[in-house]
Amino acid sequence: MKLPFSYYQNPDVIFLAKDLLGKVLFTEIEGETTAGIIVETEAYFGAHDKASHAYGNRRTDRTETLYSEGGISYVYLCYGIHHLFNIVTSVKDEPHAVLVRAVEPLIGKEVMEARRKMPFTKPAISAGPGSAAKALGIDRTFNKKDLTGEEIWLEDHGIRYPENQIAAVPRVGVAYAQEDAFLPWRFFVKGNKYVSKPNKFDPQD
DNA sequence: CCAGCGATCGCCT
DNA sequence: GGCGATCGCTGGA
Known part of the structure; x- marks a missing residue:
């Protein structure tokens, strides 16, 4: 069930960003397990992507973390407040990564509610990259962790979304990336209430 | 050494 | 919908 290290070695980060929808992200912190279904991601195409670090x-x-081999976490502080969690993919020295932008609470909902000080029925509990990380208890100390380890890992629970239920739209907050800002590398499950706000619904629907 | 800023969020109007 | 919070990273002096 736990995704093997080889899963993350895939050289196609765009494929992985989409394939990660439906996978379950787990953390275990001080004996407390929480997990959420990934419902929104963004692909960052390494050296050739103006939006990539x-x-x-x-x-x-x-x-430097981004140059690790696939299957390692990349966590950094954004705006001095929010921890953003990424999954490093591909081979060593190929700095591809997938940003997890939203999860649907699945396991340890009470723990997530305490961390976020709101009921899990409120989408804001884990919609948006900063909120999703906080709900799962992810902070800077999770940078450069092995994603097949005992503190943070992903599982395949057989959740699959049909092609027509997945939206592919431009990424959020990357206007500085000029022409690369328009690439449709943000993926989300249409209509899922835990997807972050910007363009919650596919404009084509 | 230090000024400027960011892959955001939540609160206020 | 508008804006302030808040701090590590970055690059230029």
């Missing part, structure tokens, strides 16, 4: 093969202390 690793654009142009930029290497700094922060981006």
Whole structure:
């Protein structure tokens, strides 16, 4: 059930971003297990993507994690407040990654409610990358973790969404990436209430 | 060494 | 819908 290390080695980060919808993201922190179904992702196409921290093969202390082999987590602080969780994919030195933007609470809902101070019936509990990470208890200490380990991992529960239920639209908050800002590399489950706000519904529907 | 800013969120109007 | 919070990373001095 736990996704094997090989799953993350796939060189096609766009495929993986879409394939990760429906997979279940787990954390175990101080004996408390929480998990959510991934319902929204964004692909970041490494060195060739102006929206990526690793654009142009930029290497700094922060981006070094992105050059790990697939199956490692990349967590960083955004706006001084929010922790954003990414899944590093592909082979070593190919800095591809998938940002998890929203999850649907599945296991440990009470724990998530305490972390977020709101009932799990409120979509805001885990809609949006900062909220999803907080609900699952993910912070900076989760950077560079093995995603097949005992603290954070993913499972395949056989959840599959038909093609026509998945929207592919431009990514959020990457206007600075110029022409790359228009690439349809944000994927989400249409109509799922835990999907983050911007363009919750496919404009074509 | 330090000023500017970000893959956001929640509160206020 | 508008805006302030808040801090590590980044690149230029």
